[in-house]
Amino acid sequence: MFEPLFQGLQLFFTMDAVFAVLAGTLLGLLIGVLPGLGPLMGIILLLPVTFHMEPVAGMGLLIAIYVGGSCGGAISAILVRIPGTPLAAATLLDGYPMAQKGRAKEAVGIAISASALGGVLGGIVLIFLAPLLARFALEFAPPETFALALTGLLVIALVSNEATSKGIMTGAFGLLISTIGYDQFANDLRFTFGVNGLLGGIHIVAMVVGLFAISEVIVQIKSGFFSRNPDVPWVRPSLSSALLVLSRWVNLVRSSAIGSFLGALPGAGGVVSSFTAYAIARSTSKTPEKFGTGIEDGIIATESANNATVGGSLIPTLSLGIPGDATSAVLMGALIILGFFPGPNLFEQHQDVVGGIFLAYMSANVVLFFAGILLTPLFVACIKFKKQYLLPFITLLCVLGVFSLESSTFHLWVMLAFGAIGYVLRRYDYPLAPMVIGMVLGPIAESNFRRSLVISGNDYSFFIDRPIAATILAINLVIIVWMLCPKVWKNRLLLRA
Amino acid sequence: MTLKSKFSLGVTAIAAVALAGTAAFADFPERKIQNIFPWAPGTVAHGVSQMIAEGMSKRLGQPLPVVATPGAGGVKAFNTALAAPADGYTIFDGYVAPLVISPMFGRADWGCDDFKPLWSATSNAFAIAISPTEDRFTDFPSFIAYLKANPGKTAYNGNGLSLPHMVSAKVLQSLDLVSRPVPYDDIELGMKDLRSGVLDWLVVNPGVYNANKDNLKILVTLSELESVQRTYDGADKAQDFGIDLGISGLAPMGWNWWLVHKDTPQDRVDILNEAMEATINDPEVRAQIEATGFVLTEYSPDQYSEVCNSAREQLESAKDAITWEEEAVKAAN
């Protein structure tokens, strides 16, 4: 069980990797603090940089951004009532009232300590469960992989709540984009229109940078207020807030467990976990009426849950190669580009890399605690950043990052096009996450489907004769039926349950 | 001619002279040189090209990044490099697939002699491997016997027009064996399916062999060269069983030859060549590369045309093997 950790020590304790985790956590905090930019955006902006690094250092950087970014939003939520990321929306419920009562210092301290501790608990779950799940997946062959990839795709559509059909549309679009390029089964090119840049398909990084970052720049410009200066109080939290959080250990452990469980389920993510943990903390509290008035337990529940989600979401991503949300889909894409295919193989052959990733994740949470507490004044200063300076800088990062992928201007055109597409889709409430997941899972689903048929000699019973594949496919069928059944029935069923 | 246009003409002329002047007197290279690498980054092959690039960079005094530009079996990388100016700042990492195979199948329209060669870089030889727990066949002759008895019933990793597949199809054709080729993006993924039991055998390269020694048993190497036996820890070659695979020399191997644009000035090519020759003779670089299982081929630029064209002729004969296999598999099922 701990074998990967020992093997990873060597890879992780290098100057590069330790520095990457340190820098990543700080960058993550900063990006989380800045309104509009979340961990996903941070990961996307720094993604191209990692391809020039050692694998563990590169993944460490990205995961640290994920960790830092999942917490940073709380600082701006508490101080200026603007959640830096949607993840911090629930933290606002008690964080802001607490700050208004003159306890901003404690509120920020609690948020950071709870995040770090929740993250560590999520990490422990990750370290125990991921290898077990991976070992189970060792038996998986193309039919099982296809069935599982299909589950990943379906669940994403399922959880895009009100916008199920919009989610399916963007998901299908992402899947279609992934078919561009060379088709190894037919031995020829698809949808390349004689354009050299398309021969290798659309680069996922060019696509996500455009879809999320460039579209965000457009949204920000359209919303105006280029030189607005938010009014922020100065605070300096103390390290002792960790003790306060630890004294509420029941809430901490429960919320972290909820966070890592929901994180491991495809589609749920940090926002859902923080609200769920908050609701459960309130309903089990002796003084539920105090929630929303600035109570410590409110902050502890949301922040520990959304950081534990990070650890949870890495479980299916690393061990099965099934990302649960857009952020882990991007992380999985990065891992593949770095030459490591997530799944049981990763755990068997590259234990050192897995261990290095685990260690990077754990260390990021430790760094988060100290850096968060000590450097909060610095991040507070960053909330004062004006858009007019921030947006050109973000644009520059996008352009340089995407260009550096293959020293190619073609990718820049791809980025720009997806920037415009992303903007339109966001404006009309089409979820973007299914598109990224479609892009990542598309090739896996299609190639394993067709590969299964090649292996079986075009015999479809291959999918049903294998018990694991058949089980997963049956679950998929249930999901599809559930999706198709009208809302009224669903509500009735849920009520009865 | 108006005064204005005369003036602008004058400025252009001066600028042209100035530019030409700097070009003539400048020491090549005065900025980064890039190697356009045709496969995905992070692979063993990418690492090997980076080792050579680093050695050359030290000698040239400029960085030499290896830019991974995967797509369409390497054709994208070649097109990208062809679009760059012929000034010696762009090197083609000339792998067999884009250089020789793609034109053979009409996917590209260049030939060996459309480029100026530097030194040849490396080769990596393929081998036929099975799971160590396999009991239906345990050596090459019993493998042949089993496949003969069960035509089209077994499956292996054979990816379309890729080199390892062409070689394996050729070998199967020579031995009159039929097995079903299953495409995988890379051999590592095929490795997983050999273990889960849906593949019966695997064509491996040194990188995959080194990473999976515990889960692989080499039946036979697909090259008769001594160095290849060493790469696979003294595995048998077909000749040891008195079997002719119908393909020999560099043809059954993956290899790459560093090339530049045909119109690159010779003085620049000479500078690059000097640096590359020194690099591949550097004991440190050699040791690094050998540790990956890749082998330095050490052909000089003068030998390029002959070696490349003869490999092309041999592979031309393997081209039919792919179509032969396709039909044989169909007939067997």
Next chain:
Amino acid sequence: MTKNSINTESLIAPVFFLAVAAIVFWQTNTDLVEKDIASGSMQYNAAFVPEVLATVLVILAVSQIVQIIRNSGTNPVSIDAQDDASAEAPTERGLAVRSVVALVLIALYILALRPLGYHIATPMLLASLFALLNVRNPLLLLGLSIGLSLVSAYVFGGLLNVVLPAGVFEIAPF
């Protein structure tokens, strides 16, 4: 804003998806047929999966369009339109224009990057973006543009070894 114009605007996304599906069907019925990879059993048929996906897109896009048109009668003013009405029209419009200008600037940058080289094109892009976002102090604007451009060039070109375009003037300090 009239209710008709709202409808046409929210039709953009479904129409876009219909166009994507149309391109897929056009290709699978021309290019892929010419290459002889659009038929046969599923594993060798390159057109099968894209056509399934495109069909899904068509069905859902059409149902979206039907929904939008049907809703326009019962619910003439969308939330979106209310926002538009309450906001100050000229600034709203000015901001929309600026966001389009920003996209055009990036497009011009991509065009200029190879010929002019990184070290000329990048400060120009940054300066024009700063100006677009109301940075009025010329010294600050120039200083930031050149400074940011050089620092990023050092990080990407120097530390990460990316080959930044040198352009016709062959400027390549890192």
